[in-house]
Amino acid sequence: MYNGAILIGASESRSADTFNAINPATGESGDVAFSNAGPADVAKATTLAAEAFQTFSTLSLEARATFIETVAANILAIKDDLVATAMAETALPKPRLEGETGRTVGQLRMFATEVRAGLWLDATIDPAMPDRAPLPRADLRRLNVALGPVAVFGASNFPLAFSVAGGDTAAAFAAGCPVVVKGHPAHPGTGELVARAIQQAVASCGLPEGVFSYLPGTTNELGGALVADPRIKAVGFTGSRGGGLALVKIANQRDEPIPVYAEMSSINPVVLLPGALASRAEALGPAFVGSLTMGAGQFCTNPGLVIAIDGPDLETFVASAAKALTAAQPAVMLTPGIHASFERGVEELASHAAVTTVARGCVGEGVNQAVGALFTTEAAKFEADVALSHEVFGSSSILVRCKDIAEIKAVIANLEGQLTATIQSEASDNDAAAELLPALQAKVGRILFNGWPTGVEVTHAMVHGGPFPSTSDGRSTSVGTLAMARFLRPVCFQDTPDALLPAPLQAANPWGITRRVNGALEQAK
Numbered sequence: 001m002y003n004g005a006i007l008i009g010a011s012e013s014r015s016a017d018t019f020n021a022i023n024p025a026t027g028e029s030g031d032v033a034f035s036n037a038g039p040a041d042v043a044k045a046t047t048l049a050a051e052a053f054q055t056f057s058t059l060s061l062e063a064r065a066t067f068i069e070t071v072a073a074n075i076l077a078i079k080d081d082l083v084a085t086a087m088a089e090t091a092l093p094k095p096r097l098e099g100e101t102g103r104t105v106g107q108l109r110m111f112a113t114e115v116r117a118g119l120w121l122d123a124t125i126d127p128a129m130p131d132r133a134p135l136p137r138a139d140l141r142r143l144n145v146a147l148g149p150v151a152v153f154g155a156s157n158f159p160l161a162f163s164v165a166g167g168d169t170a171a172a173f174a175a176g177c178p179v180v181v182k183g184h185p186a187h188p189g190t191g192e193l194v195a196r197a198i199q200q201a202v203a204s205c206g207l208p209e210g211v212f213s214y215l216p217g218t219t220n221e222l223g224g225a226l227v228a229d230p231r232i233k234a235v236g237f238t239g240s241r242g243g244g245l246a247l248v249k250i251a252n253q254r255d256e257p258i259p260v261y262a263e264m265s266s267i268n269p270v271v272l273l274p275g276a277l278a279s280r281a282e283a284l285g286p287a288f289v290g291s292l293t294m295g296a297g298q299f300c301t302n303p304g305l306v307i308a309i310d311g312p313d314l315e316t317f318v319a320s321a322a323k324a325l326t327a328a329q330p331a332v333m334l335t336p337g338i339h340a341s342f343e344r345g346v347e348e349l350a351s352h353a354a355v356t357t358v359a360r361g362c363v364g365e366g367v368n369q370a371v372g373a374l375f376t377t378e379a380a381k382f383e384a385d386v387a388l389s390h391e392v393f394g395s396s397s398i399l400v401r402c403k404d405i406a407e408i409k410a411v412i413a414n415l416e417g418q419l420t421a422t423i424q425s426e427a428s429d430n431d432a433a434a435e436l437l438p439a440l441q442a443k444v445g446r447i448l449f450n451g452w453p454t455g456v457e458v459t460h461a462m463v464h465g466g467p468f469p470s471t472s473d474g475r476s477t478s479v480g481t482l483a484m485a486r487f488l489r490p491v492c493f494q495d496t497p498d499a500l501l502p503a504p505l506q507a508a509n510p511w512g513i514t515r516r517v518n519g520a521l522e523q524a525k
């Protein structure tokens with residue numbers, strides 16, 4: 001159960017300053033008083049994290065993987081409680097939250113497997129060449145090491161998979177970094193339940209208590225203090241552009257600037273090519289609306305922009321999408337604030353002189369409900385006002401009508417960085433797709449064909465990232481095993497005595513991992 005505590009290392013404490021969870025479906029406050037953590041809590045948590053770092057970052061691969069698997073098992077053990085709590089705090093439906101629990105547990109297990117495989121260490125050995133002329137070469141051995149304690153900011157829209165034990169935390173643990181989580185106030189009970197599951201795993205695995213702390217709170221000051229704390233060495237964040245940029249600024253103003261991996265805003269363009277429209281315009285409509293309205297549109301992969309060449313086939317798509325959207329039920333949004341901001345964004349588009357409303361979803365009785373919205377405009381008008389390409393977080397999308405492929409290309413070229421781009425195409429569209437691909441590749445982290453952007457697989461090849469402002473650092477991903485790289489840095493040992501080298505670099509390869517020796521792969525034993 002949860003009681004509103006702050007969890008620092010193995011201990012729990014409370015503050016006089018409290019807040020309550022709000023059920024967005026009713027607008028009612030919950031009974032539990034959740035503590036707002038303060039600057040003293042930040043200092044305690046980061047001090048413990050710094051103390052835990054040396055031990056945690058040098059654990060054997062097996063011990064670290066076992067810890068991550070224990071976190072997964074502890075979360076699975078409280079699944080029913082977790083899902084019920086998250087339903088009350090987020091209004092997300094049960095199947096979605098059950099699925100998200102599975103994704104969270106699966107994600108943790110995948111990182112445990114990745115830790116054991118040891119490839120992420122990138123152990124690389126260039127043996128000495130004492131006889132090389134004109135100069136001998138020193139013995140050079142490189143591996144990746146953990147950065148240090150990481151601050152993780154949970155997201156509002158994925159209370160499990162992008163929150164306390166979500167991808168950022170899993171990746172940081174896998175890399176060997178202690179984690180201090182700033183809990184999201186939109187789902188504090190859910191956050192605390194997961195935090196307790198991690199706290200128990202730290203204890204049962206016999207790890208230093210500072211490997212994990214959980215700081216609930218509503219204030220920007222709390223997040224700011226965490227990022228400014230000199231013991232924190234990297235930050236993972238999923239949320240708004242304003243929030244992410246504020247953290248980037250704080251991190252850059254520190255005496256020692258640190259990386260902030262903020263996933264922020266994206267409208268995920270979908271290009272409908274002529275062949276696809278000719279062969280399946282009717283079917284594309286409801287499929288698009290399904291992706292648009294999924295989870296009340298509160299996905300950072302939500303298809304907020306559709307681009308296509310004007311004509312009768314596009315009209316068929318528009319009519320079909322409008323029919324599906326008109327029948328779409330409203331859905332409760334995560335918080336009253338998110339709902340208010342969605343309403344504002346939709347209203348701005350609806351009242352824009354260059355924009356026509358194509359369709360709206362069904363209006364419901366309850367509070368904080370998103371009513372889906374589809375708008376349309378022409379390419380020249382879209383390009384004339386950058387506001388038309390700003391993200392409206394929720395089930396809102398704008399269709400941009402173009403004259404030809406060249407105009408589609410120009411629209412793409414003027415977009416900001418995005419998480420995803422989708423191409424709906426048939427074989428007859430291959431030339432057009434080939435023309436657009438370089439422009440899309442320059443703008444996004446993931447390009448998908450004949451699917452929809454919502455629903456990110458957690459795999460080794462996944463990239464859930466992209467150029468600014470989809471993220472603050474487009475060189476990485478927040479989903480998939482590559483996410484560990486954000487919390488690692490390379491160190492090279494030169495002419496170091498074998499007994500003093502980290503195990504992965506020692507001559508006998510005691511961990512039996514795959515290494516690169518003299519440029520060639522030496523397979524795991």
Ligand SMILES: O=CCCC(=O)C(=O)O
Binds near residue numbers: 157457
């Ligand atoms: O909201 C951001 C994450 C989106 C995602 O993971 C998904 O679409 O599955």
